[in-house]
Amino acid sequence: MRPLKIVVLAKQVPDTRHVGPDAMKPDGTVNRGKLSTVFNPDDLHALELALNIKDRIPGTTVTLLTMGPQKAADIIREGYYRGADYGVMISDRRFGGADTLATSYTLVKGIKKLAPYDLVLGGRQAIDGDTAQVGPQCADKLNIPQVTYVEEILEINDDKIVARRRLSKGIETVAAPYPCLMTVHGSSPACRSRHAKKVMQYKYARTKTELRSADEMLLLLHEKRPYLTIPEWSVEDIEANLEKIGLNGSPTKVKSVENIVLTANEAKILSESDADIEMMIKELIEHHTIG
Numbered sequence: 001m002r003p004l005k006i007v008v009l010a011k012q013v014p015d016t017r018h019v020g021p022d023a024m025k026p027d028g029t030v031n032r033g034k035l036s037t038v039f040n041p042d043d044l045h046a047l048e049l050a051l052n053i054k055d056r057i058p059g060t061t062v063t064l065l066t067m068g069p070q071k072a073a074d075i076i077r078e079g080y081y082r083g084a085d086y087g088v089m090i091s092d093r094r095f096g097g098a099d100t101l102a103t104s105y106t107l108v109k110g111i112k113k114l115a116p117y118d119l120v121l122g123g124r125q126a127i128d129g130d131t132a133q134v135g136p137q138c139a140d141k142l143n144i145p146q147v148t149y150v151e152e153i154l155e156i157n158d159d160k161i162v163a164r165r166r167l168s169k170g171i172e173t174v175a176a177p178y179p180c181l182m183t184v185h186g187s188s189p190a191c192r193s194r195h196a197k198k199v200m201q202y203k204y205a206r207t208k209t210e211l212r213s214a215d216e217m218l219l220l221l222h223e224k225r226p227y228l229t230i231p232e233w234s235v236e237d238i239e240a241n242l243e244k245i246g247l248n249g250s251p252t253k254v255k256s257v258e259n260i261v262l263t264a265n266e267a268k269i270l271s272e273s274d275a276d277i278e279m280m281i282k283e284l285i286e287h288h289t290i291g
Contacts, residue, residue: 001057001156001157001158002057002059002158003057003058003059003060003061004053004057004060004061004118004119004156004178005060005061005063005116005117005118005119006050006053006054006060006061006062006063006117006118006119006120006121007063007065007111007114007117007119007120007121008043008046008047008050008062008063008064008065008079008084008120008121008122009043009046009065009066009107009120009121009122009123009134009135009138010039010040010043010046010047010064010065010066010075010079010122010123011040011043011066011067011068011072011075011123011126012037012038012039012040012066012068012071012072012074012075013037013038013039013040013126013127013128014035014036014037014038014128015035015036015037015038037071037072037074039074039075039078040123040126040127040128041123041127041186042122042123042124042125042126042127042183042184042185042186043122043123043126044123044190044191045123045184045185045186045188045189045190045191046121046122046123046182046183046184047062047064047079047082047084047121047191048188048189048190048191048192049121049150049153049182049184049188049189050062050084050119050121051082051083051084051191051192052153052189053119053153053156054083056156057156061085061086062079062083062084062085062086063084063085063086063087063088063114064076064079064080064084064086064087064088065087065088065090065107065110065111065114066087066088066089066090067089067090067091067095067098067103067106067107067110068089068090068091069091069096070091070207070209070210072089072091073089073205073206073207073210073230076088076089076205076230077202077203077205077230078194080198080201080202080205081194081195081198081199081202082191082192082193082194082195082198083192083195083198087205087230087231088110088114088230088231088232088233089207089230089231089232089233090106090107090110090232090233090238091207091209091232091233091234092234092235094235094242094245094246095235095245095246096246096247097246097247097250098245098246098247098249098250099250099251099252100129100131100133100134100137100252101137101249101250101251101252102244102245102246102247102248102249102250103134104133104134104137104138104141105141105240105244105245105249106238106240106245107134107138108138108141108142109238109239109240110233110238111138111142112142113233113237113238116179117179118178118179119161119178119179119180119181119182120138120139120142120144120179120180120181120182121181121182121183121184122134122135122138122181122182122183122184123135123183123184123186124148124149124183124184124185124186125183132148132183135148135181135182135183136148136183138181139180139181142179142181144179144180144181145176145177145180145181146176146180146181146182146183147163147165147174147176147180147181147182147183148165148182148183149165149166149167149183149185150163150164150165150166150182150183150184150185150188151163151164151165151166151171151184151185151187151188152164152188154173155175159177159178160175160176160177160178161175161176161178161180162174162175163175163176163182165185166185166187166188202228204218204221204222204228205228205229205230206218206222206228206229206230207229207230207231207232208229208232209232211229268280
């Protein structure tokens with residue numbers, strides 16, 4: 001089996017476990033500067049799928065591609081720590097405020113710059129939007145086959161790849177030729193942990209923008225080890241049309257933003273006794289919560 005060239009689409013997203021009143025800007029876009037961030041969970045599943053293929057086929061390479069502000073370089077480093085071979089960050093203020101249409105356009109320009117490729121993998125959806133649109137839109141713009149909700153790769157052949165899809169009412173086995181794009185379901189295996197040697201190898205990886213504020217020792221280290229410099233692509237680097245990126249290329253508009261805080265008017269503390277459990281079940285039935 002020949003080695004595959006895999007591109008993994010990843011996104012740094014706000015940690016939805018810690019969302020405060022400043023989470024949204026007045027224009028309806030996410031105020032990312034006020035929120036802590038994490039590696040999008042479904043994209044971690046996609047990374048694991050790519051690394052699993054790499055384990056099965058010697059010579060396979062995994063490149064992580066992300067679009068975002070400067071701090072998104074954190075997930076490139078995270079990808080390195082877990083086994084990715086390369087990472088590229090698309091970052092430019094002009095990409096800000098992009099909806100799924102503008103985001104997919106930008107990512108496709110990056111994917112084309114990385115060509116040739118055999119497989120593009122991404123998470124089913126991002127937790128900050130839950131649209132599940134970017135992956136399919138990328139496949140459409142690339143004019144390549146797509147398989148969504150992938151849970152496991154069953155076969156890898158020279159001319160096609162066979163995957164199992166997790167659907168709401170069962171499973172489905174699908175074969176697709178190369179190149180193709182797959183979005184990965186959260187029921188697939190969780191991503192492996194960081195590898196200590198990889199952390200030591202890549203902990204000083206930085207983008208050129210990050211290196212502007214670096215000390216002399218770090219700059220010398222990057223001169224000796226060029227692989228530590230994370231490629232950073234701007235609008236000009238990917239030859240993007242300004243009318244198709246950021247807010248200019250985003251037809252989706254937010255009409256209004258409202259903060260909703262859920263509170264409990266009353267609470268009951270129940271013991272493990274049969275009487276308390278029976279009382280709880282009766283109340284749930286009376287209020288048509290169950291039954």
